[in-house]
Amino acid sequence: MTLIHKQDMLNKLHKKQKEFFGKPNIAKQASKILFVLGIGGLSSLEAVGLCFQGDEEHCLSGRFGVGASYLHLDSSQAKAQSYGGFVNAEATESYKRFQALLGIRLGLGGITYSGATFDSLGSKELALNTDVKIKLGLNILTKNIPLFVNVVLGDDYLGASSASGTTSKGFNRNLFYGGLELQGAVPVSSKGRIEYSAGFNAISGWYELGKTYGAKSGLKGFSYGVSATLGYSQDIDERKEWYIKAIGKYENLAQSRAVPFYATYEGNPNPISYRSFGASQNFGLMIEAGIGY
Structure with missing residues (x-):
């Protein structure tokens, strides 16, 4: 084979290599690779975002439930x-x-009153309850059998007053609480687990009594509360679960400070006496069921 023939063959080989590995082909292949990686990345992100608590190192989970309450x-x-x-x-x-x-949590229901305090305050038959809480916790056991030690902060509001001024009825109560909680779960099958929690909170807050023009009657001594939950949850599939739980709480609240109490008719600028809400021992029971994801 002559030198010229060898050179021609090399030129043809270089031409084919250039056609196969040329910039347009590289760009095209690269775009395909990036597309596949992008879809895979999004799929991985979605899976992490919907995992159950503790299934992955980092995840977001949620629950939505409905229930009945008694206070x-x-x-x-x-x-x-x-x-x-x-x-x-x-x-x-x-x-x-x-x-x-x-x-x-947002609740609505009826309310009934008795006692000398409410005889003078009047009453209202409908009550609104809201409870907003934040927990920050550390798991001190394992992923499969977790036990979180939580720091809890919350705001519990009970609205059972019709309006401000001398014609208002009932009362409003706003409690701010903070404390510690133990929260855990124990597997009982491949899909089901028993869930529990118990906590203690220090409480501060105030009442807004009827016929006091909205004066805040603050708690004037140490107050506290304890709470506990017991429930069961079970996986529906890898992305969803159902749950049911019972909730109980107890509050020991100090007496509130006295605030001016006005006459039942408009136009009297002077209070006829002073009113406060006495020290109380309260309890609440709830049952809740819902879906988790």
Whole structure:
């Protein structure tokens, strides 16, 4: 084979290599690779975003439930019972052993009164209850059998007053609480688990009593509350679960500070006396069921 023939063959080979590995082909192949990687990345992100708490190092999970509630307030001069329904939504962000939770519960129901305090305050038959809480926790056990030690902060509002001024009825109550909680789960099957929690909170807050022009009657001593939950959850599939739980709480609240109490008719600028809400021991019971994802 002559030198010229060898050179021609090399030129043809170089030409074919250039056609196959040329810039247009490289760009085209690269775009395909990036597209596949992008779809895969999004799929991975979606899977992480919808995982159950503790299934991955980093995930976001949520729950939405409905339920029924009963609340009993008991002091020497005032007793009240509230009963109704509620909706509850929670979102939990977890990373390795840490978790952060935001929960919002909104309830509406009837309320009844008795006692000398409410005889003078009047009453209202409808009550609104909201509870907003934040939890920050650390898992001190394992991923499969977690036990979180949570720091809890919250705001519990009970609105049972019709309006401000001398013609208002009933009362409003706003409690701010903070404390510690243990929250855990124990598997009982490949898909089901028992869930539980128990906590202690210090409480501050105020009442807004009827016929006081909205004056805040703050708690004037140490107050506290304890709470507990017991429930069961089971996987529907890898992305969803259903759950049911019972919730109980107890509050020991100090007497509130006295505020001016006005006459039942408009136009009298002077209070006829002073009113406060007595020390109370209260409890609440709830049952909730819903879906988690």
